[in-house]
Amino acid sequence: DVKVTQSSRYLVKRTGEKVFLECVQDMDHENMFWYRQDPGLGLRLIYFSYDVKMKEKGDIPEGYSVSREKKERFSLILESASTNQTSMYLCASSPGGQGSLDEQFFGPGTRLTVL
Amino acid sequence: KQEVTQIPAALSVPEGENLVLNCSFTDSAIYNLQWFRQDPGKGLTSLLLIQSSQREQTSGRLNASLDKSSGRSTLYIAASQPGDSATYLCAVRPRYGGSQGNLIFGKGTKLSVKP
Numbered sequence: 063d064v065k066v067t068q069s070s071r072y073l074v075k076r077t078g079e080k081v082f083l084e085c086v087q088d089m090d091h092e093n094m095f096w097y098r099q100d101p102g103l104g105l106r107l108i109y110f111s112y113d114v115k116m117k118e119k120g121d122i123p124e125g126y127s128v129s130r131e132k133k134e135r136f137s138l139i140l141e142s143a144s145t146n147q148t149s150m151y152l153c154a155s156s157p158g159g160q161g162s163l164d165e166q167f168f169g170p171g172t173r174l175t176v177l
Numbered sequence: 178k179q180e181v182t183q184i185p186a187a188l189s190v191p192e193g194e195n196l197v198l199n200c201s202f203t204d205s206a207i208y209n210l211q212w213f214r215q216d217p218g219k220g221l222t223s224l225l226l227i228q229s230s231q232r233e234q235t236s237g238r239l240n241a242s243l244d245k246s247s248g249r250s251t252l253y254i255a256a257s258q259p260g261d262s263a264t265y266l267c268a269v270r271p272r273y274g275g276s277q278g279n280l281i282f283g284k285g286t287k288l289s290v291k292p
Binding site: 154161168171 | 208209211213218219220221222223226228229230266268270279280282283284285
């Protein structure tokens with residue numbers, strides 16, 4: 063079974079803090095993704111990576127950065143957390159390069175609250 | 178721009194009933210469509226993936242259909258059980274535009290199965 067893990071289920075941070083969210087997958091997947099999920103807005107893509115050290119902006123990258131130094135790990139960084147970044151953050155991975163067979167698998171999510 | 182719509186936003190049925198969840202998308206140029214289940218406060222669990230060349234996929238009591246030309250997919254749940262209560266999300270992987278491998282999500286249908 064594909065397993066995607068996220069470092070924390072719940073996180074509480076203060077405004078202005080630097081926040082790291084970690085995601086690890088164990089299936090040698092090429093692609094990894096960070097989404098945020100908000101009531102009424104659904105899931106929105108923040109950043110994704112299709113290879114080590116490669117990244118592309120998604121729909122809402124402002125206020126975030128990412129790092130992928132190893133294939134299995136994809137980190138989301140909030141440089142200076144703000145209250146409007148309070149959300150559920152979901153990491154996903156997919157094999158990549160398989161066209162219609164490419165299936166995304168999600169981690170359990172991190173509920174981040176910024177006070 | 179690809180948009181995915183799920184109607185209704187919420188559905189309540191008695192246990193044992195067969196039910197259909199609907200998903201529509203605006204652009205038929207897709208690689209595949211995935212159906213997910215999300216329990217409250219949790220991540221997404223992939224239920225079924227339908228490739229663009231397929232018409233349906235089955236897994237246990239679940240059957241998903243795809244009519245790409247009309248931009249519609251349905252998720253059929255047979256003999257519903259209280260354990261099926263969750264939010265069901267559909268997502269498409271567009272062939273063009275957007276981010277490589279990205280999924281475009283609907284906002285989900287919240288299903289409640291009453292004992």
